[in-house]
Structures are given as structure tokens and as C-alpha cells.
Amino acid sequence: MTADLTIDLDRLMGRIAALGRIGALPGGGCKRLALTPEDAEGRALVTGWFRDLGLDVHTDVIGNCWAIRPGRSSGAPVVMGSHIDTVATGGLYDGVLGVLGGLEVIESAIQAGIETERPLAVAFFTNEEGARFAPDMMGSGVAQGGLDLDEILAKVGIDGVSVAEALAAIGAAGSHPVGALAPDTYLELHIEQGPVLEAEGLAIGVVTGVQGISWTEITVEGQAAHAGTTPMALRHDAGLVAARIAAEARAIADAFGPPQVATVGRIALTPDLVNVIPERAVLTVDLRNADEARLQAAEARLFAQAEAFAAAEGCRLSRRTLARFEPVAFDATLVDAVEAGAAALGLTHRRMPSGAGHDAQMFAPRCPSAMIFVPSQDGISHNIREYTAPEEIAPGVRLLAQVALARAGRVDQKGQTE
Amino acid sequence: MTADLTIDLDRLMGRIAALGRIGALPGGGCKRLALTPEDAEGRALVTGWFRDLGLDVHTDVIGNCWAIRPGRSSGAPVVMGSHIDTVATGGLYDGVLGVLGGLEVIESAIQAGIETERPLAVAFFTNEEGARFAPDMMGSGVAQGGLDLDEILAKVGIDGVSVAEALAAIGAAGSHPVGALAPDTYLELHIEQGPVLEAEGLAIGVVTGVQGISWTEITVEGQAAHAGTTPMALRHDAGLVAARIAAEARAIADAFGPPQVATVGRIALTPDLVNVIPERAVLTVDLRNADEARLQAAEARLFAQAEAFAAAEGCRLSRRTLARFEPVAFDATLVDAVEAGAAALGLTHRRMPSGAGHDAQMFAPRCPSAMIFVPSQDGISHNIREYTAPEEIAPGVRLLAQVALARAGRVDQKGQTE
Incomplete structure (x- = not known):
């Protein structure tokens, strides 16, 4: 196998902390409801990091945002993504880890001089939580055609404001049409939000699908x-x-x-x-x-x-x-690849379904999709006490890098495509 | 037995309706919380009727009010009473029937030239419902020594006003000390507030005690x-x-x-x-x-x-x-008298405990006490739909008269004590 990519855990944790300060709650955690001024500030911070790396940043009409590092060949990208909105009593990791973890994979690859055949992308999707507007997984659902754009734009949130109005208020809508983001592969790193990995003392959940x-x-x-x-x-x-x-x-x-x-x-x-x-x-x-x-x-x-x-x-x-x-089953080949990657990195792991909904389930009908879980302390999420330690995050990001680079066709400095 | 006293049902129903207009709610029923301006207006109406009959009206320091028709002899009165405060979604009958029913007995007796050996009295007691101030059965509890006056005066209601302040605000407190009202016998006519009499097609509940x-x-x-x-x-x-x-x-x-x-x-x-x-x-x-x-x-x-x-x-x-x-058992001899009276008047009846609390339970430890129930339509009470038809009220008042006059020592025009 190819050498494990070295990630910069301090850089990643610093970014998670910086994003967590936007909408920070007095007792810890944060409240960054979708399409609010706090969400706008979070979007600006993250897309700033995207641009600092020289990535091509695109935003579609529902506010989904993705940043592409070109591959040696053209073609659909391998996308790593999740969301940066939170519930009203949210933590620092739910969603954020998948986005900033994906960013860390790309930045580490750039610094290591690793290229890929296919483009590699990191993305965040509008209103995954559904805490302000129903339904949840809204942006990914619209992007993948599962939800109708016009119907969704008319949805009114808990504060009486429609999705269209909220998008306009913070300038979050871009010019790319629905469906512009068509991944070759979709990978989502996420905290488990449940107690199983911690209870069993395991590092990685190989997610087989969504309940x-x-x-x-x-x-x-x-x-x-x-x-x-x-x-x-x-x-x-x-x-x-x-x-x-x-x-x-x-x-x-x-x-x-x-x-x-x-x-x-x-x-x-x-x-x-x-x-x-x-x-x-x-x-x-x-x-x-x-x-x-x-x-x-x-x-x-x-x-x-x-x-x-x-x-x-x-x-x-x-x-x-x-x-x-309905239950969603992730792509069997991709799930096998996640499991094999965990084994290759020497990480303890188990297969498990996701009990919660995630953006990955919206992509699953259109492209091979899979998820990687890392433990949640006390199984707690959607709570300011949500916590995953840096040493528990690192294995997840390493595994994400391993699988994403392999799917994208990793080419190391010596020029050899894996 | 002595002839049944003829009561004026129209007069009684007219008074119930008149009192029900004070604090009337848009959809029916009324809200006359204890010691509010509405309660003050109700007190004025009822004590006006007391005075119109030439009764001696007394009010004690907690706002309990009683009106006495002297007997041929002195001594403790036979008291008929209940309350005129209501819950926030109250009806026209709960409490009111016992007070205005007692008044009707005295007025009918006066008009029929019937005297009694003992004084006969009608009374209402402050804050039976407990809807504004806890505990409930407040006035009767204080009057009979079950509750401490100073503690009760300091109680603060749902609106932040104390009992003492509320009494002062509407001028409801009188000069008579606690315990000034010491009945020989206490009788309370009340709607059942439950469905049993209606379900069994009975006119009268002979109340054996309070659960x-x-x-x-x-x-x-x-x-x-x-x-x-x-x-x-x-x-x-x-x-x-x-x-x-x-x-x-x-x-x-x-x-x-x-x-x-x-x-x-x-x-x-x-x-x-x-x-x-x-x-x-x-x-x-x-x-x-x-x-x-x-x-x-x-x-x-x-x-x-x-x-x-x-x-x-x-x-x-x-x-x-x-x-x-704790459960309260009413005086066995008095309960027997109520039952015998119902039988003598040819009224269908059953013995039953009261499931709700009433002023009568506060009197029971100090003097022979008992209650008479009449049916509640659909068993509904504490609700604007509370209803008992005039033809169901009449038997209750006739029985109240029968028992009260007998206990007081009825003396008809011919001068013969029963």
C-alpha cells in the first residue's frame, strides 16, 4: 500500500475551534442555524480557507458550496463533504468534521505533492439539520434531485422566513444550477452521535447505510x-x-x-x-x-x-x-474499501448502520457513497456537551484520506498512479 | 311527616342566572376567582338578597359571610352553605347552588310562616376553589380552625397578590373573629360534578363523606x-x-x-x-x-x-x-336523616362518597355535617358546559329544606314544634 498521508491535526483542530467560535453559546457548543447571519459568517470563514488553498469555489442556487482541486484528468470529482449548520444547542463536530476533515485531506495532499487523476473536492450543504427549515438534508436533497427546488425555496422556517428570503438575506445563493455538483464518489466523515463505538472501544465505524x-x-x-x-x-x-x-x-x-x-x-x-x-x-x-x-x-x-x-x-x-x-444501503464496493482501509491503517473498527440521517443518504442513489464514523463521548450529540477528542478524530481523517485518494487515483511525487 | 315546603324554583333559577352574569365568559359559564372585583360584585349581590330578607349578616376576618334568621330559642344555628367563587373556566352551579339553595329554603320558610327553634343560617366561604390561592377550602378551613389565620393571610396567589392584600383590595374582610360561626349542624347542597347519578338515573346522592x-x-x-x-x-x-x-x-x-x-x-x-x-x-x-x-x-x-x-x-x-x-366520614345520624328525607319525599337516591373536596369536610370534625348531591349533566364541572336542569335542582332544594328544618326544630304556623 501507499504510505499513509500525514495530516496536520493541530491545524484541523484549530479550524474546528475557530468555526465553533461563530455562534458560540455561553456554556460551550454553538448555535449556527441554517442561513442566519452566523451561518453566513461560518460560510465566509470556510470558503476563505478554500480560496487560500487556491481551490475553485462554486456555489449553487440553494447555497451548497464546493471547492475543487483539479485532477490530472477531467471528469467527476471525488467529493468529501457534510454541513456547517448546527441545531440550536449544537456542538462543534457534527457536520463540521466532515467538511474541515475533507479540507485537511486536500491541504495535506497539496503539501505532500500528491496529485490525483480525478478532481478532489470538499463541500458543505445547506440546512442539513432541519432545525430552522424542514425538511432536513435540504441542500443535498435538492442538489441530487430528491427534493424540488421551487417547493423548497418556498418553505417557511420556524421564524416565518422562507428559504428563498433567507438565502437572499445573507447572499448565500450562487449561480450554479441544481445538479451542477455530480460526484464520482461521495465520502462523509462524521461523529457517530451515538454510544456504540465508545462502548465497544473501537476507533472507526464503517457505515453500511442509514436506517x-x-x-x-x-x-x-x-x-x-x-x-x-x-x-x-x-x-x-x-x-x-x-x-x-x-x-x-x-x-x-x-x-x-x-x-x-x-x-x-x-x-x-x-x-x-x-x-x-x-x-x-x-x-x-x-x-x-x-x-x-x-x-x-x-x-x-x-x-x-x-x-x-x-x-x-x-x-x-x-x-x-x-x-x-426508507433505509439507504451504501455502495457495497465503497463500504468494502472503507473497511479494508481501516484494516490497512491498523484501526479497530466495526460495520454499523447510521441511526441518524446524513447528506450521504441523498447522494447514495446517484453515486457510490459511504461514511466513516468516529466515536462520540458518552454518545452525546445535538448538545453543547458533544465531544470527540483530537486523538479520536485523527484516525478518521487518515482513513478518509486513504479512501478518497485511492478513489481519485492517487499520484505521488514520483508520478506513479496507484 | 310535615308537609313538604313549597320552594319558588323560578326565583332560585333567576338568582343563579343573575349571579352567573357576574364574571360571565363569552361562551357561557363564568370566571369569578376568589377576592377579585368579580367576587366582590357577587358578594354584594348575594348579601343584598340576605339583607332584603331581613337576615342578620355577619362577615369574619377571612371574608366568610353568613346570614342568620333567628330561631325561637337562642343557640347555635343550622347552617346551609357553600361558596360563590369559581375556577377560571367555571360553571353557574358549583358552590352557588348550595348558597342560593340555602337562601331559597329560608325565604320559602319565611313566606310559609314556618319558624324554627334553632336559628337557621345560610353562608358562603372564601376561596373554596383554590384557583387563585392555595390551599382550597380556605375560608371554611380557617373558620373551623383547620388552617392558621396568619399563615393563610400571607399566602400569595397566582397573580402575586397575598390573601391579606386581596381581602383589603375588595373590602371583603369583616370584624367577626375566626370561629364566630359555630354551627349546630352543617348542610351543603352541591352538584355531583361526576357522572354517577346521571348514569344510574337517580335524583339524589346521599353523601357519606369525602374521599x-x-x-x-x-x-x-x-x-x-x-x-x-x-x-x-x-x-x-x-x-x-x-x-x-x-x-x-x-x-x-x-x-x-x-x-x-x-x-x-x-x-x-x-x-x-x-x-x-x-x-x-x-x-x-x-x-x-x-x-x-x-x-x-x-x-x-x-x-x-x-x-x-x-x-x-x-x-x-x-x-x-x-x-x-385523609378521607372524611360525615355524621352517621345526619347522613341517615338525609337518606330518610329522600325516601320520605319519594326521591330516587343512593349513598355515595364525594370524590371532590368541599367546605363540608372542614366542618365535619366540629359539628354534624352532611351533603346532598344532585346530578351533573355528562358529569361535567369546572367547565363552562357545567349544567344541572331546574327540574333536577328542585328535588335537592326540597330535601335540603326537609333536613335543615327538621334539624332546626320546625315550627309550623299552628305552633307545633316537629
Whole structure:
């Protein structure tokens, strides 16, 4: 194999820290919601670094930005990317690592005099988090044709501003049309955002795909009544039905086994008084599985049981889908290459699905795509306590370099294409 | 038996409607929180009616008001009473019926030339609802020595105003000391506020006592984590523990059987997001039983199971008591008299405990006390839809008259004491 590329970990950590100061929160972490002034400042900082390296910087109409280092041949680039927007209580690593890690790979390659046959690119995509505008993975979804541009531009965010207005307000939209970024290969380095790698003491997650996601909002309508004077037999307790659904969600996850997960994150009762039987309960159920048939089976059991609980209590039940993504399987050859690269670098690793959504899943239908995970301390993300140590980041970036350069056709100073 | 007293149902319903116009809400019902300007207006209207009848009107330092029609002999009065304050979404009948029903008994007796050996009185008590100031049953509790006057005067309401300030603001405090109202007998006519009488097609509830009430707030502390990336085995889901406690509360009520009731009226999750495992859940459990030992057994089972659910999920649990009242048994002889009176008047009836708290329970330790229930449409109360038809009210007032006049020693025009 070719020698491991030497990366400058201090330079990378310095950039992560510098970007983290934009939108920094008092207790740590940062808030850099998509297309806000903070996002604009972050974009300026990162594209400045792109330009400092002499990369060709392009921005498309939805604000996706990519920077290309030309290859010896023309053709589609090998793209390393992710996002730089955060949730309202975000950390410094989610998304940022994939972008600045990709930048570090290119800068290290330039400094080492390593060229590639195909162009090599680093990119960030607009509004991956979905914390200001729904849906999430917006920029990558539009770029790859999964989402319709005009529909997306009209979406209104939590602050009443549309995507089109927000793009204009910070001048984030470029002139490149949707689809201008057509990668040969898409690679995304990311923190795991879960506890598995840390719990198992492993350096690398070889991501095999993204779990299918099913978000359902369930509304139960019962009848408010006095908690003291209403006999149990005459009650229509919407809160009880919600509680039974929440317990059933856990029972489904237990019965199906990994990788099935199930979460009830929200429960709202009306009127929410200590001595009044709830007349209304609204709850959300988040179901995920890497296998579409299993995910559908989990949904079917949950919905059937929810209906049965409601009927037994004399309540009405309705539900609406908040989000539904089928599982995505990453390109088998590319996943094998990531795994082989980890082994070649002597890094402990395991295959695993991603439980969270990522830009990579939007690219997967169009080009070979894969992801590399590094550990998250305590499995925490979307939280100011999000943390991955520099010595845990380094192996991920080395592996990203290994796979990206190989896919792009690495040519070392001696002129030999690998 | 003596002839049934003829009451003027139109006059009574007219007064209920007139009082209901004070603090009337747009959709019906009314809001007449304790010691507000609306309450002051209501007090003025009702005491005006008292004075129109030539009754001796007295007000004590906490704003309780009673009006006495002297008996042939001196001695403690037979008191008919309740309250005229309402909750924020109150109806026209809760409390008001007991006061204006008592007034109707006295006015009808005067018009029929019926006298009594003991004085006969009608009264209303300050802040029974507890909707502005905690605790509820405040005025009757202070009057009967169950609550300390100075402590109560210092209580601050939901609007930041103390009881003492609110009393002063509307001039509701009188000169009579605490304990000046010492009834020989206390009788309270009230709407059931529950569905039992309507469901069983009965006219009268012969109230045997008030259920013991146990309100507990339970806080579960787990750990927030990503709903997609956190395996089920590594979760500490505070929301799941709350859901299991809610289901257990119902299981306890089912296992114990009537009159045990159990209600989880509030559940609040933090951070309350669809894709984040709840790190914190706060819920309330309302347990009631007419038997103190059974109520303690219900509490013990609930608390033990809640601890077990928390431990199994790796969560911490804490709880605090929001309210705790032991069951109150009304005077057996007086309850028998109410039941016999209902039978004598040919009214369908059943014995039942009160699931809600009432002023009568504050009097019960000091003098023979009892209550009469009339049906509530759909069991609804503390709601602008609260309703009891005039033809359902009339039997309650007739029975109140029957029992009150008998206890006071009815003397008809012919001069014969019953």
C-alpha cells in the first residue's frame, strides 16, 4: 500500500475551534442555524480557507458550496463533504468534521505533492439539520434531485422566513444550477452521535447505510372529567392511551431486537391539570430500522396496538406522518474499501448502520457513497456537551484520506498512479 | 311527616342566572376567582338578597359571610352553605347552588310562616376553589380552625397578590373573629360534578363523606440521547418511566376497585423533541379512596412500582406531595336523616362518597355535617358546559329544606314544634 498521508491535526483542530467560535453559546457548543447571519459568517470563514488553498469555489442556487482541486484528468470529482449548520444547542463536530476533515485531506495532499487523476473536492450543504427549515438534508436533497427546488425555496422556517428570503438575506445563493455538483464518489466523515463505538472501544465505524426513519404524530381524543368524581369505568383518558402507546413502542423495540429502535420524545396533555382527566394527548413515535420490511412491521404493530388501546378506552385516534425515509444501503464496493482501509491503517473498527440521517443518504442513489464514523463521548450529540477528542478524530481523517485518494487515483511525487 | 315546603324554583333559577352574569365568559359559564372585583360584585349581590330578607349578616376576618334568621330559642344555628367563587373556566352551579339553595329554603320558610327553634343560617366561604390561592377550602378551613389565620393571610396567589392584600383590595374582610360561626349542624347542597347519578338515573346522592386525596408530583431524571443512534440497551428514557407509572396508576385503580380512582393529569417531558430521548419527565398522580388504609396501600404500591420502573431504566426518581387529605366520614345520624328525607319525599337516591373536596369536610370534625348531591349533566364541572336542569335542582332544594328544618326544630304556623 501507499504510505499513509500525514495530516496536520493541530491545524484541523484549530479550524474546528475557530468555526465553533461563530455562534458560540455561553456554556460551550454553538448555535449556527441554517442561513442566519452566523451561518453566513461560518460560510465566509470556510470558503476563505478554500480560496487560500487556491481551490475553485462554486456555489449553487440553494447555497451548497464546493471547492475543487483539479485532477490530472477531467471528469467527476471525488467529493468529501457534510454541513456547517448546527441545531440550536449544537456542538462543534457534527457536520463540521466532515467538511474541515475533507479540507485537511486536500491541504495535506497539496503539501505532500500528491496529485490525483480525478478532481478532489470538499463541500458543505445547506440546512442539513432541519432545525430552522424542514425538511432536513435540504441542500443535498435538492442538489441530487430528491427534493424540488421551487417547493423548497418556498418553505417557511420556524421564524416565518422562507428559504428563498433567507438565502437572499445573507447572499448565500450562487449561480450554479441544481445538479451542477455530480460526484464520482461521495465520502462523509462524521461523529457517530451515538454510544456504540465508545462502548465497544473501537476507533472507526464503517457505515453500511442509514436506517429507515418513521416519524408519526399520534393524537388521542378522549373526554376531560373530574379526577375525583369520575368512576374508572366511565373514563375516556387520552393520557392513559398515550402512556400505553409509549410503553408499546419500547416493547416493539425489545421484541424486534437491534437495530430496531423506538422513541416517544414528545407527549403533550390537555388540559394538563393534576385533577382533570386528559381530554387530548399528542405524542410522537420515532421508529428506525435498517431493513424496510422490518420497519414496516414495526409501524404496523404500533399502529394496530395504538388503535386497540384507544378503542378500549373509548377514545378516538388519528395520526399523521411527520417524516418517512426508507433505509439507504451504501455502495457495497465503497463500504468494502472503507473497511479494508481501516484494516490497512491498523484501526479497530466495526460495520454499523447510521441511526441518524446524513447528506450521504441523498447522494447514495446517484453515486457510490459511504461514511466513516468516529466515536462520540458518552454518545452525546445535538448538545453543547458533544465531544470527540483530537486523538479520536485523527484516525478518521487518515482513513478518509486513504479512501478518497485511492478513489481519485492517487499520484505521488514520483508520478506513479496507484 | 310535615308537609313538604313549597320552594319558588323560578326565583332560585333567576338568582343563579343573575349571579352567573357576574364574571360571565363569552361562551357561557363564568370566571369569578376568589377576592377579585368579580367576587366582590357577587358578594354584594348575594348579601343584598340576605339583607332584603331581613337576615342578620355577619362577615369574619377571612371574608366568610353568613346570614342568620333567628330561631325561637337562642343557640347555635343550622347552617346551609357553600361558596360563590369559581375556577377560571367555571360553571353557574358549583358552590352557588348550595348558597342560593340555602337562601331559597329560608325565604320559602319565611313566606310559609314556618319558624324554627334553632336559628337557621345560610353562608358562603372564601376561596373554596383554590384557583387563585392555595390551599382550597380556605375560608371554611380557617373558620373551623383547620388552617392558621396568619399563615393563610400571607399566602400569595397566582397573580402575586397575598390573601391579606386581596381581602383589603375588595373590602371583603369583616370584624367577626375566626370561629364566630359555630354551627349546630352543617348542610351543603352541591352538584355531583361526576357522572354517577346521571348514569344510574337517580335524583339524589346521599353523601357519606369525602374521599381521601393524595396528589404526588414525580420527577424522573434520565439521560437525553439521540433517538436514532442510541441502542435500546444503553438508554435511560425518563419518558418511558413516566408512561409506565401512568399505566400502573390505572392498574392500581382496576385492582383495588371502586371507590379507588387514579389519574395522571400532567406529563411534561424535557427536551420534548421527536428525535431526542427524554432526559426528564415530571408527572402528577392523583389517588383517591374513601378508606385511609386503602389509600395508603395504593400510594405504597404506586411509589414502589415507580421506583422499580426507574431503577430498571437506570433513571433517578424523586417525588413530593402536592396535597394530602385523609378521607372524611360525615355524621352517621345526619347522613341517615338525609337518606330518610329522600325516601320520605319519594326521591330516587343512593349513598355515595364525594370524590371532590368541599367546605363540608372542614366542618365535619366540629359539628354534624352532611351533603346532598344532585346530578351533573355528562358529569361535567369546572367547565363552562357545567349544567344541572331546574327540574333536577328542585328535588335537592326540597330535601335540603326537609333536613335543615327538621334539624332546626320546625315550627309550623299552628305552633307545633316537629
